[in-house]
Amino acid sequence: MAITKEELIALLNKDLEWEFAALIQYVQHAAVLTGAAYGDIQKELLIHATEEHTHAVSLAEQIDFLGGVPTIAVEKRQVSPDPAVMLEQDLAGEQDAIDRYKARIRQAEELQEYGLRRALEDILIVEEEHKRDLLAALGK
Numbered sequence: 531m532a533i534t535k536e537e538l539i540a541l542l543n544k545d546l547e548w549e550f551a552a553l554i555q556y557v558q559h560a561a562v563l564t565g566a567a568y569g570d571i572q573k574e575l576l577i578h579a580t581e582e583h584t585h586a587v588s589l590a591e592q593i594d595f596l597g598g599v600p601t602i603a604v605e606k607r608q609v610s611p612d613p614a615v616m617l618e619q620d621l622a623g624e625q626d627a628i629d630r631y632k633a634r635i636r637q638a639e640e641l642q643e644y645g646l647r648r649a650l651e652d653i654l655i656v657e658e659e660h661k662r663d664l665l666a667a668l669g670k
Contacts, residue, residue, distance in 0.1 A: 533637045539598035541637070542589055544605075545630055549586040551605040552623055553579050558609060559616045568613050571667035575620070578660050585653045592646050614668065621664040627657045 590600035
């Protein structure tokens with residue numbers, strides 16, 4: 531069954547909630563991550579936070595363009611006192627984002643919303659880069 535524009539807007543707003551959560555989580559993780567082994571990824575997490583902010587702005591603009599109202603809600607954030615667990619939490623979040631954006635790209639295509647598809651593809655590319663960074667930091 532085909533997705534409606536209203537359903538797509540609702541899903542994009544959920545994606546926006548996750549982007550807000552990722553931004554907050556990356557800032558917190560970067561601030562509390564300790565240990566010499568994590569110096570490089572700590573700096574990278576701050577870059578990720580900035581990129582998640584950019585994704586949030588892009589999604590908000592797309593939601594508005596489609597006739598929706600961008601949310602101010604924030605999805606669940608995860609914290610841990612253990613640096614490796616923090617990075618695993620971030621990795622799980624990135625994998626979730628990758629899966630969601632692949633679905634959203636298909637849905638945008640279905641509705642012939644090609645500008646939205648392009649914006650989502652740009653976000654997906656960065657989320658995949660974040661996943662690679664976290665995998666490398668975790669030695670995977």
